[in-house]
Amino acid sequence: MANFSAATAVVPRATAGEFDVDLDPQWALEDKPNGGYLLAVLGRAAAALSGHPHLTAISGSFVQSPKPGPAVITAELLRAGRGATQLRARLTQDGLPRVEALVTQGVLEDAEPWWSGTAPVDLPPLPDCPRSSTEAPGGAFRIHLLDVIEQRLDPVSGGFRHGEPTGRGVITGWLRLADGTDWDPLSLVVAVDAMPPIGYDLGAPGWAPTVQLSAYVRRLPAPGPIRIRVAATDVGGGQIDHAVHAWDSKDRLVVQATQICALRLPASH
Structure with a gap:
């Protein structure tokens, strides 16, 4: 079983902003990698270009499902601000774009909300x-x-x-x-x-x-x-x-x- 850290590991290439990734077959439905997993892989690569430690937002468009196995990620820094870093990341496989994402990195807290309009869903134990x-x-x-x-x-x-x-x-x-x-x-x-x-x-x-x-x-x-x-x-x-x-x-x-x-x-x- 590949744990999450290993399954989302990226390896920097010689060209700045480019990474190799081996898409894990377990984080998938049949032979199609899970969409959230693909965004997490893109987020992992984008974080390598950011001075902020935590992913706070990510928005992805799924052009065509990749297969488990080798793929390439290209990440680009859009803006490095005081409170947040904005980036763009793209996953390609066989030379074709598969997933494109906009990523925001920031600093998250372990704190109670100042106000919340939601209540936790009530579940059996x-x-x-x-x-x-x-x-x-x-x-x-x-x-x-x-x-x-x-x-x-x-x-x-x-x-x-x-x-x-x-x-x-x-x-x-x-x-x-x-x-x-x-x-x-x-x-x-x-x-x-x-x-x-x-x-x-x-x-x-x-x-x-x-x-x-x-x-x-x-x-x-x-x-x-x-x-x-x-x-x-x-x-x-x-x-x-x-x-x-x-x-x-x-x-x-x-x-x-x-x-x-x-x-x-x-x-x-």
Whole structure:
């Protein structure tokens, strides 16, 4: 099992701002690397050009899914300010652009919010939420990512696994890294893309490839698993959105994200 640090390691090339990376096959769905994982790899490379220690925001467009294996990252410094550094990063494979991202680096605190309009999602205790299988419902494909991320869904919102979707367009659960490593600002970018596609809870199961994903890390996470809620707002035109919020063991919002995915709707729709 490749831990997160090893799976996102980048090696600088002789040319400034260029890095080699070996995309890990475990951080993937079948042979397609997870979108959050790809953004974390880009964030790792961008951080090497920044004087600020923490990823605070990243927004990526997914042009074409790469395969596990060698790829190249090119990172560019856009602006180095007092409070934040802005950068651009691109992942290419076989000479073709695969993912492009804008990255902001800053300094995060381990502190309570001054004000918050969100409350942590209410979940059964972690042991009462069964761990998700690496096989997608119906055995349609293998989710290798669930070997390295322990996903435990609320039994109610995970009813789609037994043919009982709620139709609410909401999936909630617990997430932690399977090797026991605590979450950090970079790995949280994987967490926001580690839950099942919301289409499963709406009776539209299947792979939902990411078109665009923006994530915002709000503070340094406390040790322990995170609670996460993914909800859809609108479905149509072959697309679905995922609005994601996650809270740490101190009940603080640590990361949020918005994602647009392609979705093949059932014929009755």
